[in-house]
Each structure stands twice: as C-alpha cells, then as structure tokens.
Amino acid sequence: MILHHTHNPFxxxxxxxxxxxxxxTALDLANSITVxxxxxRLAWLFGGSMAMGVGIWSMHFxxxxxxxxPGFPVAYDIFYLVLSVLVAIAxxxxxxxxxxxxxxxxVAYVLGALAMGAAISGMHxxxxxxxxxxxxxxxxxxxxxxxxxxxxxxxxxxxxxAFRLRNDLSRRGFIYRGAGGVVMGLAISGMHxxxxxxxxxxxxxxxxxxAEPLLATSxxxxxxxxxxxxxxxxxxTGSIVGRALARRQKIEVALRAALSARDEFISVAxxxxxxxxxxxxxxxxxxxxALKKGGLASIQPDRLAQLLETSTRQLDRLTRLxxxxxDISRISTGKxxxxxxxxxxxxxxxxxxxxxxxxxxxAGCEVRSKVEPGIVGxxxxxRIEQVIVNLMxxxxxxxxxxxxxxxxxxxxxDRAVIKVRDHGMGIPGEAQERIFNRFERAIPGGGISGLGLxxxxxxxxxxxxxxxxxxxxxxxxxxLFVAEFPLLKEQV
Amino acid sequence: MKLILVxxxxxxxxxxxxxxxxQEGYKVVCAGNGxxxxxxxxxxxxxxxxxxxxxxxxxxxxxQFIQEMEKDPDLTSIPIVIMSGHRDAKTLGGNEKQRPxxxxxxxxxxxxxxxxxxxxxxxxxxxx
Numbered sequence: 001m002i003l004h005h006t007h008n009p010f011x012x013x014x015x016x017x018x019x020x021x022x023x024x025t026a027l028d029l030a031n032s033i034t035v036x037x038x039x040x041r042l043a044w045l046f047g048g049s050m051a052m053g054v055g056i057w058s059m060h061f062x063x064x065x066x067x068x069x070p071g072f073p074v075a076y077d078i079f080y081l082v083l084s085v086l087v088a089i090a091x092x093x094x095x096x097x098x099x100x101x102x103x104x105x106x107v108a109y110v111l112g113a114l115a116m117g118a119a120i121s122g123m124h125x126x127x128x129x130x131x132x133x134x135x136x137x138x139x140x141x142x143x144x145x146x147x148x149x150x151x152x153x154x155x156x157x158x159x160x161x162a163f164r165l166r167n168d169l170s171r172r173g174f175i176y177r178g179a180g181g182v183v184m185g186l187a188i189s190g191m192h193x194x195x196x197x198x199x200x201x202x203x204x205x206x207x208x209x210x211a212e213p214l215l216a217t218s219x220x221x222x223x224x225x226x227x228x229x230x231x232x233x234x235x236x237t238g239s240i241v242g243r244a245l246a247r248r249q250k251i252e253v254a255l256r257a258a259l260s261a262r263d264e265f266i267s268v269a270x271x272x273x274x275x276x277x278x279x280x281x282x283x284x285x286x287x288x289x290a291l292k293k294g295g296l297a298s299i300q301p302d303r304l305a306q307l308l309e310t311s312t313r314q315l316d317r318l319t320r321l322x323x324x325x326x327d328i329s330r331i332s333t334g335k336x337x338x339x340x341x342x343x344x345x346x347x348x349x350x351x352x353x354x355x356x357x358x359x360x361x362x363a364g365c366e367v368r369s370k371v372e373p374g375i376v377g378x379x380x381x382x383r384i385e386q387v388i389v390n391l392m393x394x395x396x397x398x399x400x401x402x403x404x405x406x407x408x409x410x411x412x413x414d415r416a417v418i419k420v421r422d423h424g425m426g427i428p429g430e431a432q433e434r435i436f437n438r439f440e441r442a443i444p445g446g447g448i449s450g451l452g453l454x455x456x457x458x459x460x461x462x463x464x465x466x467x468x469x470x471x472x473x474x475x476x477x478x479x480l481f482v483a484e485f486p487l488l489k490e491q492v
Numbered sequence: 493m494k495l496i497l498v499x500x501x502x503x504x505x506x507x508x509x510x511x512x513x514x515q516e517g518y519k520v521v522c523a524g525n526g527x528x529x530x531x532x533x534x535x536x537x538x539x540x541x542x543x544x545x546x547x548x549x550x551x552x553x554x555x556q557f558i559q560e561m562e563k564d565p566d567l568t569s570i571p572i573v574i575m576s577g578h579r580d581a582k583t584l585g586g587n588e589k590q591r592p593x594x595x596x597x598x599x600x601x602x603x604x605x606x607x608x609x610x611x612x613x614x615x616x617x618x619x620x
Contacts, residue, residue, distance in 0.1 A: 271548070275502050278597035282508040285600035286515070303511050310504040362503070 003069055003135055003201040011066030015059050015192070018228060020185030022055025023158070025236045026092065027177045027184075030166040032239045033100040035246055041100075044242075048096050051235030053089030056120065056188055058228035060084075060127055063192050065220065069201055072135045080130030084123045091119030095155070099162040112159055117152030120188070124151075124195050136204035143198030147191050154187030265439040265452065272321055272451055276314040283307055324453045328438065331460045338380035338464050345375045345384070345416055345487070349408045352388045356396065364401035365422075371408045377416055377487030383461045384485075387469075390454040391420040391481050400424035402478065414487045415467075423478035432471050458483070494518045494611045497540040499529045499557065500575070501549040509544065512600055518607060525549040526557030533567055540570060542610035544594075544603070547576040558591075571610045 029048040036044045061081075068074070098104060098112040124147070161180040165173055286307065290298050299307070330336040349371050360367050395404045402423035411417040427435065438456045455469070462469050467485025496518050500506045503524075510520045521540065523529035526549060533539070547554035554574060561567045574593045594602050 274596040275505060279502075279504050279508055281597045282505070282512060282600050286508070286512055289600070290515070299511075299515065303514070306507055306511060310507050314504055 001203060003072065003203065005067060005069045005201055007063075007196075008066040008068065011062055014225065015063040015066060016185060016189045018055065018062060018185075018225070018232075019059035019188040020181050021229075021232055022052060022059060023184035023188065024177060024181030025055060025232050025239070026052040026095070026158075027162050027165060027180050028236060028239045030096065030099045030162045032242050033096055034166045035243070045093065045096055045100070047235060047238070049089050049093035051231050052092035052096070054085065054228055054231050056092065057085045057088035057123060057127075058224055059185075059188055060088075060124055060192050061224055063189070063196070064127060064131070065224070067196065069133065069135055072133045072201075072203075074131055074133045077130040077132055080126055084126040084130065087119050087123040087126060091116045091123065091155075094119065095159060095162070099159055099166060104159075104163055109156060109159055113152055113156035116155035116159070117148065120151040120155065120191065121148045121195075124192060128195070128199075132207060134204055134206045135201045137199040137201045140198045140200065143194055147195035147198060150187060150191040150194060154184060154191060157187065158184045261437075261439045268439075269321075269325070269451055273318075276318045276321075279310055279314040283311055321451065324451055324457060327457050327460075328453055331457070332438075336460060336464060338383055338461075340378055340380055340489075342376065342378055342489075343381040343384075345377050345379070346371050346373050346408060348381060348385055349388060349406070349418065352385060352392060353406060355389075356392050359393070359396050360404065363396045363399065365396055365399050366403040367406060368403055369406040371406070372410060375408060375410050375416060375487070377485075378489040379465055379485065379487075380461075384465070387458040387461055387483055388418060388420075390458045391418070391483065394454065394481070395420050395422040395424075395479075398422060398424045398479070410487065411484065415484050416487050418483045419480060421478060421480040426475040426477045427471060427473040427479050428475050432473060435471070436469065494607075495538055495540045496520050496607060497523065497529065497533070497543045499523045499526065499543065499545040499549070499554070501525055501546060505546075509603065512603060513607060516604060516607070518611070526552030526554060526560065529557060530560055533561075533570075534564075539567075542571045542573060542607060544573045544575055544606075547574060573606050573610075 026048070029044065029052065033041060033044040033048055064074075064076075094112060094115045098108055101108070104112075158180075161176075161184070165177050165180060168176065286299075287296070290296055296304065327336065349369075353367060353369055353371075356367070392404075392406070399422035404423075405419070405421040407417075407419045409417050436455050436459045439452050459469050462483055462485055465485040467483065469481065469483045471479055471481050473479035494517070496513050498506060498509050498513075498520060500509065500522070501524050506522045506524075510522060513520045521532065521536075523532050526545070528551075529543075529545070530552075545554040545557060552560075554576070558572060558574075561570070561572070572591050574591055575598050576593065576595060592606055594606070
C-alpha cells in the first residue's frame with residue numbers, strides 16, 4: 001500500500017521565502033568578506049557560514065515540517081539533525097571561501113560547486129535519515145540524481161553570481177543580488193522538493209516516538225523559523241552596517257586626500273605667485289631709487305630695456321597662472337566650452353615650436369621635430385594649442401637640457417597623434433597616472449615651478465575633443481607624452 | 493672688489509637682482525641652481541664677498557648647496573644670505589649658523605642693506 005503524503009502550503013511558501021532570504025544574505029555577505037582583512041575576515045567567514053548554513057538548513061527543515069503523512073506522526077533524530085546543520089554550515093563555508101578570493105579559476109568554480117552541491121545534498125539526505133515514523137520509503141533513483149544535479153548546478157550558478165556581484169554596491173548590484181537571491185532560493189527549494197518527490201512511502205514497523213533522543217514536530221517549526229530569521233537578520237544587518245562604515249571610511253580617506261591636495265595646491269600656488277610679485281616689487285623699488293637719485297637717466301638704456309622685458313614676461317606668467325586657475329574652475333563647474341572649427345594642426349604645432357625656440361635654447365634643449373604637413377581637423381585651435389604648449393613647457397622644464405623630440409602624424413581612424421618626448425629625469429611608475437590629476441606633480445615642491453594643473457587641463461581639453469593623453473616613462477630615461485584626438489567633425 | 497654671487501632659478505629675478513646690485517656699483521655673477529653655483533665657485537679666481545641663494549631650485553636646491561659649501565674648506569667661510577618664498581625658511585635645515593633669511597617677495601632695501609653689511613665688514617667698500 002502506498003501512503004499519500006501532503007505538504008502544508010503555508011510552510012512550503014515559508015520555506016521558499018527563507019531560502020531566498022538566506023541566499024540574498026549570503027550574496028550580501030560575500031561583499032563584506034571580500035572587503036575585510038585579517039581577523040575581521042575570519043570573523044565574517046565564520047559568521048557568514050553560520051548564517052548561510054543555518055539559513056539553507058532551516059529551509060530544508062521547515063520544508064520537512066511542512067511534510068506530513070496522514071496518520072503517521074513524524075519525529076527527528078537529534079544526532080542526525082545536528083549533523084545535517086553542520087554539513088550545511090560546511091557547504092556555506094566552502095562557498096564563501098571561494099567567492100571571497102581575489103581570483104577564481106574555472107577549476108576552483110567546478111570543484112567548489114561539486115563540494116557545495118555534495119554538501120547540500122548530504123545535508124538533505126542526512127536530514128531525511130533523521131526522520132522517525134511508522135512508515136518506510138522507497139527511492140526513485142532518477143529523481144535522487146536530478147536533485148543532486150540541481151544542487152550542483154545551483155551551487156555553480158550561485159558561486160558565479162556571487163563572485164560577479166560581490167563588489168557591486170550600486171543600486172544595480174542591489175537589484176541583481178535580489179534577483180540572484182530569488183534564483184538561488186528557488187534552486188535550493190527545487191532541490192529539496194525534487195528529493196522529496198523521489199520518495200514513495202509505505203507502512204513500516206510501528207515505532208514509539210516518545211523515545212529519546214527524538215524531537216517531536218509540534219512547536220519546533222516556530223523555534224526553527226524564529227532562530228533562523230534572527231540569525232539571518234543579524235548577519236544581514238551586520239553586513240549592511242559594516243559596508244556603510246567601510247563606505248564612509250573610504251569617503252573620509254578620499255576627502256582627506258582631496259583636502260591635502262588642495263592645501264598643497266594653495267602652498268604651491270602662493271609660491272608660484274611670489275616670483276612675479278618679487279620681480280614687480282624689485283622693479284618698482286629700483287625705479288623709485290633711480291628717480292630719487294637723478295631720474296631714469298641714471299639707469300643705462302640696455303638695463304632699462306631688460307627691466308621692461310622682465311616685467312612683460314612676469315605679467316605673462318601671472319596671466320597664465322590666473323588663466324590656468326580659471327580653467328580649473330571652468331572644468332570643475334563643467335563650463336569648459338570649446339569653439340570648434342576647421343584648423344590646420346600642422347601649422348599650429350609649427351607655430352608653437354617656433355615660439356618655444358627661445359625657451360629651448362635657454363634650457364639647452366635641441367628640438368627635433370617631425371611634423372606631417374597639411375593635417376587639418378575640427379578642433380578648438382586655442383585649446384589644442386594650450387595642450388601642445390603645456391607638453392612643450394613640461395619637456396623644457398623637466399628635460400634636463402637634453403634634446404626634445406616632437407612629432408605630429410595622422411594615425412589610424414583619422415586621428416591626430418602628437419608626441420612630445422624629452423630625455424630628462426623621467427616619471428616614476430607610481431606617479432604616471434597621478435600627474436594627470438588636479439594639483440598633482442610627479443615631484444611635489446621639487447624646486448620646479450608650476451601649479452600642477454597643466455596636464456589635468458590638457459586631459460580635460462582632449463576629453464572634450466574625444467581624445468586621450470598618456471605617458472610612457474622610466475625614471476632617468478625621459479618621458480613620452482602622446483596626445484590623440486579625432487580630426488573629423490563627425491567624430492567629435 | 494665687491495663681488496656678489498646670486499643663485500636663483502628664475503631668470504627674471506636673476507636679471508633684476510643683478511641690475512639692482514650693479515646700479516649700486518657691485519659686480520654680480522649668477523647661477524641657476526646650487527650645482528651650477530658650486531662649479532662656478534670652484535672655477536673662480538676671486539671669491540664672492542657674499543652669496544645670495546634661493547632655497548627651492550631644480551637640480552640642487554639652496555639647502556643642499558649650503559651643505560656642500562660647508563664641506564669645502566675653500567668655500568665654507570663665504571657669508572650666505574638665504575632668499576626664500578618658503579615661510580619656514582628660518583627653520584629649514586642647513587641654517588644652523590643663523591644666516592640671514594630674506595623672505596620672498598624680497599625687498600630691494602633689504603638686499604642692498606645685507607650686501608652693504610657683508611662688503612663693508614670686509615673693508616674696502618666705497619660708494620658708487
């Protein structure tokens with residue numbers, strides 16, 4: 001005689017919901033474990049495995065409490081029950097260790113999924129083995145195999161999803177994690193109910209359910225559900241709070257860095273302003289002295305001419321400093337607008353090189369240029385000139401008097417490629433990205449003048465032109481700066 | 493002879509200080525950084541009476557220049573005046589000897605007063 005079993009629909013739904021909640025919590029914990037280091041990581045791993053293990057186990061156990069065989073009361077052997085909890089925790093630990101690694105190989109995914117699937121199946125079938133009733137069951141081995149396959153596949157999917165999502169703290173990550181939790185929860189429930197469907201119950205020998213160490217089902221459900229929700233709730237809250245703290249810490253670190261960059265900038269800027277101010281102060285004082293001593297005639301004409309030249313140069317310098325600062329504020333308020341038009345880039349590059357002849361000679365740098373003639377493009381002439389001037393003045397400043405190679409060519413895809421290479425001190429690897437940031441210089445306060453804004457402005461100008469700028473350098477071997485941008489109007 | 497060495501990386505400031513001193517009858521030599529100045533000093537037959545040195549310069553800054561000078565018995569006795577835009581110049585290394593510090597923007601009168609002090613201490617100072 002085959003006995004017909006039933007499932008309490010309320011508890012079935014509850015078991016599925018708990019599976020989803022546990023899965024979501026596990027996905028959420030993956031992030032906290034990944035971020036944490038040292039002892040905190042171990043604590044998260046331990047707590048996470050407990051929460052996830054108890055969560056998955058609880059889904060199974062509630063599902064078993066939902067099961068009833070009319071006329072045949074069921075009780076559970078405590079030893080097997082505890083064993084099945086431990087197996088669930090072990091399965092969770094395997095999963096969390098794998099997904100919190102910095103890199104996961106395919107082999108690790110497969111082995112991890114097999115181990116996790118085996119552990120989940122083990123938990124389920126150990127749980128079944130803990131059932132005590134006056135009936136026995138026969139197995140449909142095909143469905144048993146299907147249930148194990150579901151456990152392995154669900155584990156693999158869970159590992160992949162969790163690994164992908166572990167660092168995604170955005171809203172999208174939250175939605176994906178939610179969806180991942182639902183899929184995983186359904187898979188875990190699916191495994192359980194498939195495994196239950198593999199069982200056919202027939203009356204067995206009569207046993208007494210009063211014997212120790214058996215647990216009766218009455219009231220047990222409420223205790224299990226309550227405890228599980230509590231553990232999962234604590235884990236999830238901990239994870240969320242921990243993450244909020246981590247995020248705040250990250251913001252604070254970034255804020256402090258920004259503040260110290262700003263302070264450094266203010267100090268550099270005041271230093272930069274002092275040179276023109278010094279020069280003007282000296283000039284006025286000298287003129288004043290000369291006037292008191294017998295008029296400007298007391299200064300030789302060539303000296304007077306020199307005084308005026310320095311005035312002009314220092315005024316230019318002040319103007320440039322102020323323009324740079326204005327550009328910075330334009331960039332940060334999104335008001336760096338371009339006046340695009342058709343211009344000859346080759347001409348522009350040659351013009352800038354001509355203007356730099358004096359500076360280069362003074363610095364002892366020979367300029368070796370290779371400018372492809374007739375390159376015409378759609379760009380803001382003033383701004384692109386600014387980029388080239390910036391690269392050139394850096395090359396002169398940091399070029400240690402060695403030759404400077406400048407080239408302009410049209411690259412693949414109708415792109416202008418401007419290269420400026422110096423053979424000076426070079427830029428250490430750690431600084432190569434940093435120098436394109438606001439207020440940054442490779443060598444802070446190293447006695448070389450400049451606000452540390454030039455490359456940032458250049459990068460921003462090129463960005464508006466849909467172009468890029470990059471550097472290749474080794475300390476002591478000079479630096480190569482490559483600026484690229486599309487020449488065609490349609491590309492901009 | 494009243495010879496002054498000016499070490500300053502800004503060419504324009506160099507020119508201005510040179511003209512300022514020359515107008516007052518001093519002879520002036522200039523260097524763009526500490527390294528250049530050392531080379532210059534070691535090749536000079538007549539040592540300068542006083543050295544005006546900027547602190548922040550490429551290649552070799554003022555503080556290192558002073559250290560190098562102190563190691564050289566031929567040079568260590570030349571008086572030095574520090575010019576700096578650095579607010580903490582007085583406490584910067586290399587100034588255990590309490591050398592005078594002119595903070596930038598330097599004042600022409602201070603430059604001349606110090607030049608006067610060191611050249612007259614040596615004797616042989618004349619008006620223009």
